[in-house]
Amino acid sequence: MAKAAWVFPGQGSQAIGMGTDLATVSLAQERFAEAESVLGWSVLDVTQDPDDKVSNTLYTQPCLYVIESILTDLLKAQGHRPAVVAGHSLGEYVALYAAGVFDFAAGLALVQRRAELMDQASDGMMAALLGFDADELNAKIEATPGVVLANDNNPGQVVISGTPAAVTAVMEGVKAKRAVKLNVSGAFHSPLMAEAAAAFEQVLNPVPFANAQVPVLSNVDPTPAVDAMVLKQRLVQQMTGSVRWREITLALPELGIDTVVEVGPGNVLAGLTKRTCRDLALSNVGNLAQVEGFSG
Structure with missing residues (x-):
């Protein structure tokens, strides 16, 4: 039986129309409605905007979080579970959600504030x-x-x-x-984000984190961890720290992982993984058809 890592892409994987096919599923409908109550706007309206509104940082990050979380929930509803999780930049929030560290709404509120602070960081x-x-x-x-x-x-x-x-x-x-x-608003993952990171830390501190149900490999530290406080501290460092994705990928075979499942739109992470660890089997789950055809 495959031992799989679920990985979640970040900004740059968004596409006009993503998530539209999920709207036919009742579980997804509930999540989209919950997201609208948190955000104050409709994810599906944004992702279907022909002017590519979804590529504006303010909208990109919440939309990716919502859609990737729904895909995660649908996979779990079919009985699938990851052995390890990781996410690229914004995707780390979905990884933490998938690992049971916080609930959907709490994660989305963090992502929305993160997007606002990063969008305001115009220098760089x-x-x-x-x-x-x-x-x-x-x-x-x-x-x-x-x-x-x-x-x-x-x-x-x-x-x-x-x-x-x-x-x-x-x-x-x-x-x-x-x-x-790159067409981004600031110098993300650099010391120039220090002011935004300090503001975000004040938002993050009071949010309750639970210990992860499966190990999480964080962007700033690719060693597996489940301790709630460790995972929160790593998230604090993420906005100014480097995304160490190559090291995350190299760590997977050492953890006994033989399959990497990219949960989210596109195949950016699958492509990166292929260049680093050719022996890992790759799979993509980015739409409803791929959820229904997924065999674990």
Whole structure:
């Protein structure tokens, strides 16, 4: 029997129309209604907006959380359970929900506030680099004040984050097959998010966390943990800390994991995983048909 890790994608995996097919299921209908009472707006209205409203950070993060949580609930309703969970940036909140750390509404309220604070962080810039020499890149980052490695996704893909001048200097100073500025509002996962992170910590502190029902591999620390306070502290650090996704992926086989199930729209994490650990079996559950066809 497969021993599966469920992983949850973050910002960048959203798509117009995502989640629409779920609206025919009563469990999903209840979740969408609960989400509207928390958010004050309809997730399905946003995801179906032809002007790509869903790609605005204010809406992207809550919409992904809601849809990925519904997919999780539907999988669990069929009797499926993960052995380990992890989520990429925003996806870590769904991982914590899937592990029973907080309830749906509590997680959604946190995600909505996180999105608001990140959207307001207008200073800074992020860029993705593909096909580079890791030693050259690390040396250039170390020699350039104001820029950090924000997402260590796999051996051939990273995201850097920092001041526009510093990010541009690294992009121009390192040989890469591709270097692309990201369309985001700020320098996420960098020290430039410190003010937003401090504000978010005040929101996060009073929220009750339970011990996780399955181990969680966090973005800032890829070692498995179930202790509520440890998981909360890692979440506090997440907004300014690097997403260590390559290390999370490498940890999975050591935990006996043989299958990675990406729960959410698209297949970004499956692609990253394939580049890092070729022996892991990959599966995607991003819509109702894939839920119904999932065999575990």
